Amino acid sequence: xxxxxxxxxxxxxxxxxxxxxxxxxxxxxxxxxxxxxxxxxxxxxxxxxxxxxxxxxxxxxxxxxxxxxxxxxxxxxxxxxxxxxxxxxxxxxxxxxxxxxxxxxxxxxxxxxxxxxxxxx
Amino acid sequence: xxxxxxxxxxxxxxxxxxxxxxxxxxxxxxxxxxxxxxxxxxxxxxxxxxxxxxxxxxxxxxxxxxxxxxxxxxxxxxxxxxxxxxxxxxxxxxxxxxxxxxxxxxxx
Numbered sequence: 001x002x003x004x005x006x007x008x009x010x011x012x013x014x015x016x017x018x019x020x021x022x023x024x025x026x027x028x029x030x031x032x033x034x035x036x037x038x039x040x041x042x043x044x045x046x047x048x049x050x051x052x053x054x055x056x057x058x059x060x061x062x063x064x065x066x067x068x069x070x071x072x073x074x075x076x077x078x079x080x081x082x083x084x085x086x087x088x089x090x091x092x093x094x095x096x097x098x099x100x101x102x103x104x105x106x107x108x109x110x111x112x113x114x115x116x117x118x119x120x121x
Numbered sequence: 122x123x124x125x126x127x128x129x130x131x132x133x134x135x136x137x138x139x140x141x142x143x144x145x146x147x148x149x150x151x152x153x154x155x156x157x158x159x160x161x162x163x164x165x166x167x168x169x170x171x172x173x174x175x176x177x178x179x180x181x182x183x184x185x186x187x188x189x190x191x192x193x194x195x196x197x198x199x200x201x202x203x204x205x206x207x208x209x210x211x212x213x214x215x216x217x218x219x220x221x222x223x224x225x226x227x228x229x
Contacts, residue, residue: 046166046209046220061217062122095165105213107156109177111165 022096032102144210151214
């Protein structure tokens with residue numbers, strides 16, 4: 001049973017960098033799945049941030065692309081999110097999620113519990 | 122990007138009643154790649170339906186999805202107490218994937 005767990009700082013200063021990691025357990029990270037980051041804020045609801053596969057190929061939401069980097073560390077069975085130049089509007093619950101379909105066009109069948117990140121000085 | 126509009130915003134029903142939730146897309150959803158999720162307070166979304174009508178593993182058959190193109194529906198045939206939650210639709214047929222704003226199903 002694959003499980004996902006987000007970790008990282010809960011408070012980030014404006015103009016700083018948000019950095020989160022998603023640990024994958026209970027399954028092979030080197031499978032053909034795509035691994036995603038999604039955030040949820042009261043103002044914008046659920047928003048897809050981007051995705052990565054085990055080979056390191058990425059796709060990003062154009063609205064965030066200039067500030068987002070997603071990377072993978074297969075040796076540690078984890079993938080990471082970096083969001084730079086954060087503002088208050090980046091305050092949200094951040095989720096990592098697995099895409100069910102290896103094609104890259106799939107629903108998200110497994111989610112982490114989410115981690116709240118607040119952008120504030 | 123494809124904008125998803127869910128209606129109604131809130132649905133007030135009693136246990137045992139039928140719930141019908143709507144999700145309308147601003148353009149046709151490619152391959153009917155439309156999913157429905159349930160979210161309870163303090164929890165992550167839970168996948169209910171993918172491909173517009175395929176139930177995810179372990180999802181009770183009182184949940185059903187239908188529709189194609191731009192109009193999709195989630196039906197809960199008989200509401201159980203644990204079904205009162207917020208429901209989101211998501212399209213994953215074109216990038217970026219997008220979510221609807223949600224429908225809250227509350228106890229009447």
